[in-house]
Amino acid sequence: MPQLSNRVNTFTDSVIRRMTRISDKHGAINLSQGFPDFPPPKAMTDALSKIALEGPHQYSVTFGAPNLREAIAKKQSKAFNRDIDFEKEVLVTCGGTEAMMCAMMTVCNPGDKVIVFSPFYENYGADAILSGAEPIYVPLIPPNFNFDVNVLEDAFKQNPKALILCNPSNPTGKVFTKEEFMIIAELSVKYDTFVITDEVYEHLIYEPYKHTYFASLPGMYERTISTSSLSKTYSITGWRLGYLVAPEEIAECAKKVHDFLTVGAPSPLQEAAVVGLNFDESYYQELKKTYTKKRDYFLKGLDEIGLKHTTPQGTYFVLVDISEFLELEQFKGMNDLEFSEWMTINIGVAPVPGSSFFREDVNNLIRLHFARSKETLDECLKRLSTLKYLLNK
Template structure:
């Protein structure tokens, strides 16, 4: 057989999705891959039922159905603070994953440098490799996951063409402050670079923190490519509806990349999702309340069973410190990945090993999520409580 591409040997399959497959095999409670176990809003499901019979069932416009882009523009111009032209400043993609890949392939030439904060959502490393870019990792330092802005400037001085900012950040739940974003943005302008943002958890931010769109800051719209998705906001992760917003010149190029990557997102799903995009502000306020309650309930359960964890400022992810278990003789030499596999088989709860998110050597953290009904959370906490028996 001829040799395969060298690039495919430089990254693994998704560890997150792998954990889901193992979880399914053993019937564990899946707190690894971040999708809810509850239905989307009724209005969206009703709209989907109608679209199933009335259509559209054929291709929409490659870069997104007109009514879908118009609804997106109306919703996001509130956050970005300016009018958005749905014809020239939006590309609808097959999920936020494609939006990020599309952005990277649009702006990067082989050998370009791109900064990535660590810990990072695992796709970003693969995105850099597939687009031919060389990542520069900037550490987010626990427990507050702060960063040294001088390292960001060093990256731009070294020729970085862009920096990726996940806000709120998966997996650590950090919400970047306006001041932090301003500092990053000022450097991007100074060095004439891009900021590529991943804002899929924009509506899952907990008091006293607030989400700020990078593109809303003074002078930053022209330097920002905003990537987002409907998946988490409307509990429709399987619909794979994402989008990219940016200045016209960037979007016109991104349309070409998107066209040959996937042609277009599913037409009937775009039609149905318009109902969600037209929700009033009260929907997002209620969503924040729902996830605040889930976060507090889940963290209280972790405290009750004695599992050390961070307190996420946003997203629905929590990092758990498993060092005290790895120090036991039975887990001598065990990696966090092996511990997660053991948990699935013996505890019945699926987590993601933290090492898949960090450039640094981190083996003592695992990621869990709480986008689950209360009954599921209760059962997961009950099972996780069995971990403490290991210490007795």
């Protein structure tokens, strides 16, 4: 038999999705893969019910239904403080995952380098490899997950084609400051580098932090490919709707990649999504209040249990330090993946091992999320509370 592609041996399957399968198998509460257990806005599901009967049910325009692209352009024009042409600068994709892949394949040639901040959402490394590119990892330094400017410039000196910028950051919950963005902007111009943003958590920002769209900075729209998703903002992760916004010459190339990668996103779901994109500002304010309440409630519960954790500035992810547990005789020799599997089976709560996000040798963290109803969070905290008895033995 001929050999398979070398690239498939350079990365594993998704650890996040693997933990979901383990969670499902053992009936645990899934705090690993980030999706809500509550419904999308009723206006969107009502629209989808009507569309299920009336259509459309056939292919939409490959690059996205015109009314959806127009709604995205209207929303992002306000965010970017510029007029975005929905016909020329917007592409609808099958989730933010495909939007990122389209961006990477549009700008990268085999052998190109791409800067990735570590820790990072696990897809980025695989996306670079599948694009034929080589990732250059730049560490974000805990506890605030800031970057060292000199280390970042050393990465730029390697002549990368692009930098991937996840803001707010998964898994850290970090919200990059405008000052940090200005440093990245200056370096991207100095070394003539694209910036590919992942902004799927753009509306999940907690006070006093503010979200800055990198493409809105002076002179940056021309070299920025902005990707995002409707999944988190409207609680529709299963609808698989994402989008890419970029200058015309970049977007036109991304459209070609998308056309032969997935052809198009589901047309009934696109029609229903237009309803959400036309919500007024009050929807996003209420979303922020909802998740702020969930964050504060969940973190208070972790504090009461005695679990050490980060405080996210954005997203719905929390990193929990499991160092004390790994020092116990019961867990001696375990790594974070093995502890995560043990916790899923024995505690009934499924995390993600932190090592799946870090290029550095990090073995003492797990990631949990709080995109769950209060009833589910109560049960999670009840189950997690059994962990403290291990420390008090």
